[in-house]
Amino acid sequence: MGYDRLPPFQHAELTPKNNNKKLLIISVLAFFTIIIVSVVCAGLVVVLREGGGATPVGGTLIPRRATQAISRTCGKTRFQKLCVNSFLQFPGSLTASEQDLVHMSFNVTLQRFNRALFTTTSISYIQMDPRVRSAYDDCLELLEDSVDTLSRSLSSVIPNGKGGSTQDVMTWLSAALTNQDTCTEGFDGLSGAVKDQVTAKLADLSELVSNCLSIFAASGGDDLGGVQTQNRRLLASGENIDDRHFPKWLRREERELLDTPLSAIRPDIIVSKDGNGTIKTIAEAIKKAPEYSTRRTIIYVKAGRYEESILKVGRKKINLMFVGDGKSKTIITGGKSIFDNITTFHTAVFAATGAGFIVRDMTFENWAGPVKHQAVALRIGADHAVVYRCNIIGYQDTLYIHSNRQFYRECDIYGTVDFIFGNAAVVFQNCSIYARKPLPFQKNTITAQNRKDPNQNTGISIHACRILPTPDLAAAKGSFQTYLGRPWKLYSRTVFMLSYMSDHIHPRGWLEWNSTFPVDMLYYGEYMNYGPGGAIGQRVRWPGYRVITSDIEAAKFTVAQFIYGSTWLPSTGVTFLAGLQV
16 A cells, blocks of 8 residues: 555665775674673673583483473563573573573573674675665664663673663663564565575574563563553652652753753854854764763754764764754754665664763754655654654654654654654653645554564653644645554554544544554553544544543553653753643
């Protein structure tokens, strides 16, 4: 169908691109990353020995059998055979307790990701056409991000380890699983030796992360049954919400920054196209920002229209804050789409994966237009990300909420097909979400959430927002259907709460992905929405759809409970509503 997510555009003849020098450097860096992480892991568990799946007796290899602890632990997973085999190949598993196996599952998964990164990097010298190279580069970046994420998770769960909380670990494991899906999906519609080799090198990674997530959740990491998404103690307590209803994960100075007048902010870097700043381009500003900084680095981008080829805040660039002169004045724009023979992941005008990313008073725009299909304006995979008073403008796939925890406040978001999509744990609050006039025969779908595992703590919560048509759609709304969302993956989870819906929303509310896609495992909910499009009488009758009538259930999708916002948002300074009501 015309509105479906289309396979990436491919040319009949493609010119190979030689990136040997760049990728050789990546290979060397990846090699040393493997060495360093391996040394760390060696300090956490006994050294892995060869032939771990069998015990030599009189020169004969006798297969090792799972202990009761392994059997019980793996009985909690979705991929039980892989779970048992992976433990049996790991040293010390036959004498490990169930609690030891929780920690060991992180080691097993991290070890396999390290190996996959190393072996995938080893084929970087192969000549690839641009589309294949784009998918391959996605995989390298996502594998590196996952190794970092899994390393932090491991540090958090080992005895006396230093790292994040239970909620952090659930988020990071969910992100690692999402990373792997994005990597493999980049090769959809492609064929050839590179795809075959990468697929072989990445075999079982998604299943291993899923098992690790299941084991951790079952060990008391979280109660994820039904729609439960938070630690019970957090749910029952208001201790993480301050007097101004700010989540406390934002430090006081950062909390003040988001509402501080521009004239009172003292930026570290000033970007100005006319030369009246520190530097002239945003790319230079990102490059100049420190890596792994424990303090907030403020980059002020003066009014202007900035169109640059690569704008990405990588995972090493943490705690960066971008401030513009206003969403109608500071505009970051570009026109990349899948018709440029790249993956959807690569089309983003601006991307951020560095934790603690904050942006306010700017516009992100992809001007490729509806005929170019997938064309991302903003992609975020940064944990504890805040987007405040921004415009995000595009058509299909406008905003890629890729992974981790994100919060959007007072933003205007424009698009047509699946224009808010991804697998973050995200709350949109007091935003205006505009459906635009699509191509003929297309249907508008506001959300496409791709939660694929029941233990992922991800989903989309749209709270106290306005769901509106642009004037061109309003004038032709009888010719186009607009839906609240459709399920990209089996466990898709999206809720709309206390939001105004205009009459452009189709009475059924939600749309199937296709005629055969199951709709019993998803979670789509609506709670006390209003306006002509908010009427629920003719909504879909799917097993996974519900009209939420319980305040307790609805509260699970608020800032305080869904993204643990009361522990990190206050320090950013962004205004937010922690619970359901003002």
